[in-house]
Amino acid sequence: MASTRVEHAFSRVGPGFAVVESVRVDQITPRARLGITARLILSIIIAFVMLIPVLWMAMTAFKARPDATASPPKVIFVPSLDGFIGLFTNRTQLSAAALAEQQQRTDLNFWERQTLARGMRILGPSKFVSQLSNSLIIAISSTILAVTLGLLSAYAFSRYDIPGKRDWLFFILSTRMLPAVVVTIPIFLMYRAVGLYDTHVGMILLYTVFNLSFSVWLLKGFIDEIPIEYEEAALVDGYSRLQAFRKIVLPQCVTGIAATAVFCLIFAWNEYAFALMLTSEKARTAPPAIPANLGIGGIEWHVIAAGSMLFLIPVVIVTFALRQYLLRGVTFGAIRQ
Amino acid sequence: MAEIELRQVAKKFGDLWAVKPMDLTIYDGEFVALLGPSGCGKTTTLRMISGLEAVTEGRIFINGKDVTWLSASQRDIAFVFQFFALYPQMTVRQNIAFPLESQGMKRAEINQRVAEVVKLLEIGHLLQRKPPALSGGDKQRVALARSLVRKPACFLMDEPLGALDAEFREVMRAEIKRLHLAQHATTVYVTHDQVEAMAMGDRIVVMSAAEVQQIGTPAQVYHDPANLFVANFIGSPGMNLVPGKYVGDEVHLRGGSVYPTPPAWRPTLAARWQRDDVIVGFRPEAAQVSETGAIRGMVYASDLHGSYTMLHVSLNGELRPNGNGEDTIVHIRARRDVHYVIGSLVRFDLNPEMVRFFDPESEKAIAKEVRG
Numbered sequence: 274m275a276s277t278r279v280e281h282a283f284s285r286v287g288p289g290f291a292v293v294e295s296v297r298v299d300q301i302t303p304r305a306r307l308g309i310t311a312r313l314i315l316s317i318i319i320a321f322v323m324l325i326p327v328l329w330m331a332m333t334a335f336k337a338r339p340d341a342t343a344s345p346p347k348v349i350f351v352p353s354l355d356g357f358i359g360l361f362t363n364r365t366q367l368s369a370a371a372l373a374e375q376q377q378r379t380d381l382n383f384w385e386r387q388t389l390a391r392g393m394r395i396l397g398p399s400k401f402v403s404q405l406s407n408s409l410i411i412a413i414s415s416t417i418l419a420v421t422l423g424l425l426s427a428y429a430f431s432r433y434d435i436p437g438k439r440d441w442l443f444f445i446l447s448t449r450m451l452p453a454v455v456v457t458i459p460i461f462l463m464y465r466a467v468g469l470y471d472t473h474v475g476m477i478l479l480y481t482v483f484n485l486s487f488s489v490w491l492l493k494g495f496i497d498e499i500p501i502e503y504e505e506a507a508l509v510d511g512y513s514r515l516q517a518f519r520k521i522v523l524p525q526c527v528t529g530i531a532a533t534a535v536f537c538l539i540f541a542w543n544e545y546a547f548a549l550m551l552t553s554e555k556a557r558t559a560p561p562a563i564p565a566n567l568g569i570g571g572i573e574w575h576v577i578a579a580g581s582m583l584f585l586i587p588v589v590i591v592t593f594a595l596r597q598y599l600l601r602g603v604t605f606g607a608i609r610q
Numbered sequence: 611m612a613e614i615e616l617r618q619v620a621k622k623f624g625d626l627w628a629v630k631p632m633d634l635t636i637y638d639g640e641f642v643a644l645l646g647p648s649g650c651g652k653t654t655t656l657r658m659i660s661g662l663e664a665v666t667e668g669r670i671f672i673n674g675k676d677v678t679w680l681s682a683s684q685r686d687i688a689f690v691f692q693f694f695a696l697y698p699q700m701t702v703r704q705n706i707a708f709p710l711e712s713q714g715m716k717r718a719e720i721n722q723r724v725a726e727v728v729k730l731l732e733i734g735h736l737l738q739r740k741p742p743a744l745s746g747g748d749k750q751r752v753a754l755a756r757s758l759v760r761k762p763a764c765f766l767m768d769e770p771l772g773a774l775d776a777e778f779r780e781v782m783r784a785e786i787k788r789l790h791l792a793q794h795a796t797t798v799y800v801t802h803d804q805v806e807a808m809a810m811g812d813r814i815v816v817m818s819a820a821e822v823q824q825i826g827t828p829a830q831v832y833h834d835p836a837n838l839f840v841a842n843f844i845g846s847p848g849m850n851l852v853p854g855k856y857v858g859d860e861v862h863l864r865g866g867s868v869y870p871t872p873p874a875w876r877p878t879l880a881a882r883w884q885r886d887d888v889i890v891g892f893r894p895e896a897a898q899v900s901e902t903g904a905i906r907g908m909v910y911a912s913d914l915h916g917s918y919t920m921l922h923v924s925l926n927g928e929l930r931p932n933g934n935g936e937d938t939i940v941h942i943r944a945r946r947d948v949h950y951v952i953g954s955l956v957r958f959d960l961n962p963e964m965v966r967f968f969d970p971e972s973e974k975a976i977a978k979e980v981r982g
Contacts (some may be wrong), residue, residue, distance in 0.1 A: 502695035505662050508682040509689040510760070511712035524699045 327585075333578035338391070341575035355391065356579030358384055360401050364393040401562065401580065408558040409587070410473055412541035415480035419537045420530060422481070423488025428518060430489065431496040432504075442493075445486045453483075457550045464551055471552045479547055484537040491536070495529025496522065531598035535591060542588055559584050612673045612686075612763035612796050613638045614659060619668035621654050627820040628654040631667060634815060634825065636764075639794045641787075643811030645804055647843070650817040652800045653768055659798060660766050661685050672763055683712070688757030690767040694749045696741035702752050703737040709760040727755040730789070747778035754789065764796035771806065783809060804844050808832065816840050833893075834966070838973040841891050841966070849891045850940040852925065853970060856886045863890065865925030865938045867905040872962030878979045879967065888976070889968040894920065896964035897942035903957030909950045910939055919944045923956055 299305055333341050337353035358364075362384075367375060375381075375389055388395050430438060460479065461470070469475030499522060507517035549561040563580040592599065614636040621628040629651040636642045644652040657663035659670060661682035669678045677685050688709075696705050703724060710720045728734050731751045741749060750770060757765060770786070771779045787810050790797055801807050807814050808828040816823040816831055816839075823843075824836035835841035841849035854863040859876050861869045869890065871879060879888065897905075899921075907923035925938040942958055950956065967976040 500693065500695065502691045502693060503697060505682070506689065506691060506695040506697075506756075507708075508662065509660060509687060510709035510756075511683045513683065516712070521697060 330578045330581055330585075333575055334582045336575050336578075338573065338575055341578070342572070353575075354384075354387060356573075356575035358388055358395075359573055359576035360579045360583070361399055362388070363396045363399050364388055365396055367392055367394050400557075401559075404557050404559045404562040405583070407473065407552075407556055408542060408560070408584075411476045411480065411556070411558060412538055414473075414477045415484060415541045416534055416537040418477065418481040419484035419488045420492075420534050423485055423492050423533065424526075424530065426485075427489050427492035427496055428522065431493050432501065442490070445489050448482070448486045453544075453546045457546055460547070461550050471554060471556050473556050475551060476548065476556055476558070479551070480541040480544065483544075484540055487540075488533050488537055491533045492526070492529055495526045499525050528598045531595045535595050535599055538591060539588055613671075614764060614796060614798070615671040615674075616655075616659070617669045617671070619655070619658060619670060620666050621651070621658060621663065622666040627651075629658070630820045632822045634822070636796060636798060639796055641790050641797045641799065641810060641812045643807035643814045644798065644800045644817060645807040645811075645814050645843075646802065646817035646823075648802055651820040652802075652815075652817050655817070656766050656768055656798055656800045660687055660689050662689070686763040688760060688762040688765050690750075690753050690757050690765065690770045692769040692772045694741070694753040694773070696744075696749060696752055696756070698741050700740070701737065702733065702739055702741070702744070705741065705752060706755050706759050709756060713760075723759050727759045730758065730792070731755045731785075745778075746774045747782055750774060750778075750782055751785070754786070758789070758793070762795075764798065767797065767799045769800055769802070771803075772801075779806075786810065804846070808844070816843065818843070833964070834975065835891075836975055838889070838891075838968055841968070841975075845893060847894065847920075847941045849893055849966070850942075851968065852890045852938055852940060854888060854890055856882075856888045861888060861890055863905065863925060863938070865907065867907070867925060869904050869960070872965060874962065875965070875967065875978060878976060881979065882969075882976070885969075887970050889970050891966040891968055891975075892960050892964060894941045894943045896961045897940075897944075897958045898961060899942070899944050899948075899956060899958045901957060903959045905959070906955060906957045907940070909952050909954050909956055911952065912944075912950045914946065916946070918946050919948070919950065921950055921956065923958075 300309075332348075332350075334356050335352045335354070336347070336350050337355045340347050340350040340353070341356075367389075371394070372389075372392055375394060381389065385395055429435065430442060435441065464470040464475050469478070503521045503525070504514075504517045507521045508514070512520065543560060544558075545560040548558045552558065552561070559580070563577055563584060614634075616632060616634040618631040618633060619629065620631040632655070634642075644655060646652045654663060658665050661677070661680060661684070665678060669676055671677065672685060672687075682689075696702075697708065700708065706724050706727065707720050710723060715723075728737065731754060733748065733751050733755060736744060736748055736752065741752065744752065750773075753770070767786070771782050774782060783806060786799075789795075790810075799807075799810060811828055813825060813827055814831050815825050818839050824831055824840045826834070826836075831840055831844050835844060835849065838851060841851060852863050852865075854861040854869070856871075856879055859871055859880075861871060863869055882888075905925070907925040909921055910924040911922040913920045913922075921942050921944045923940050923942055925940060944950065944956075968974065969976055
């Protein structure tokens, strides 16, 4: 919508031009055009300012270590894959003798030669791949669970007279009122007692519970907007309640499901505090793992940047794929269709 | 097709009666209109028949079979909603075929049935469109097609024309009536529009305040309203209701006119011993303006309706409503070619066949005793 307005302002409209689309006079006066141009430029500047940290991260990811820590910072640099090698491997610093010996070898691959140039040898793969896949497993499973359960309970809350409905809804919302930090210690103790500490199941369960309140509330809003007559029509047409839900309600709240899923996924994907406290080896997710690179032989900024960038990509892809639903998702309820 | 019977059916929401216990039998092939102001319980009654709402008391029978506790999908009924409830994500064809798919019908037979109703409703050109792209009238045609396609035992319609523009409403009214006559299907039709109910219904059930006020043919509810509510609600304007005192064989109307009662009514009215207050009711067309008319009043306003003039006559001779509830303005039909000056005196008589009397206390119509 906004883009068509801007197009009007710059297209040839006004007296003497054929009317292609109607336009309000106050949108094409020179002052209005100037205003629109100014707003456009301002938005571009703000967007750029907002994107600088992301851009900086992406640049750092491709810097060699000396470039990454150079002061003043380098904007123009020779790209390097050092950061990614550091992220995916464990390395050891070689002595001068060992270095000379290694340099004689001709069977080294591209990555090993790159590492050797820094005076290091690759010992083996790091845990990052498994941590990233932990993140994927936990985030995707908990999102599916939270959205499925949320959808069913939101439907029930929307369509049935449940005794104490408002209290239940408030209770569900209230589970999100405590900051995560407050409950991590008790949950840590409980998880250790029941053997859920450092397990995928434990993390999936936790993120599902955390996302459920959000998912119930958001989806209830979407289902409330679907007129009940559609289901009643399906009931009269010979369908059961469940069939009506599947054939009529579900297709109509795809938008809501997509929006809810993205929000849940982002939460589970980015969550740091619980993951730090409740996982160590087996189920450790990426967010607490990436800053752990701080420790190994000084601050490896280029490694951290490389990790952060890889970590960002899945969310960016999902968000981009579902962007049309998201816009509707964040403005839901604001406008009646 | 089917006969629907309601026995002492009632619905309570909390402590509030939505529908007080009511009896109603809708005969096979009959078109019954449930008529009443909003909130009178007519839609709740329809939803109870459909099974979308559970009854609080009573039983419902369709074709003699007790369906009180059957779900909507088991009752073999079709429901037409005010806002059409066409599934927005499906095309018109898919919408119409949807009820048949629930029965696991074969594709060829579904296509044939869809083709039949599409032809009947003349909506062939819309089949590939989606509901949001249709006009109100077309949406309702598709909704009707969807209800017809299954050949249900009966049709339940909840203000199906309420969401349409005036011009479509006329057209669709005729169309629904035509379909009813062609299909001869038992139909229950909810409306708040008494013109619609009068025009379409074989019988009308007038409801108000959760209660059935009268069940009768359009002519019965129009000419012989059972009580003051029906008298006032049916017709636009409603029946004129003038309170008065019965003295001898005359009624002294509020406003001072003396109306000699029709001889046929005298025994009935005289038999109401100990009671002398009565309400005289008459339709605008029952009045006949004449020089020697018994009832007189002052012209308060006059509206030209084309074929006739509707005169608003103040019986107490005041041009201003006096605000103490004593105003008695009646509507009478007069000739279109006579100009009535506001404030001028007018006299009229009542057609004795068309006068009705009501008991002010019970608000019920007084039945005329026929003596042999």
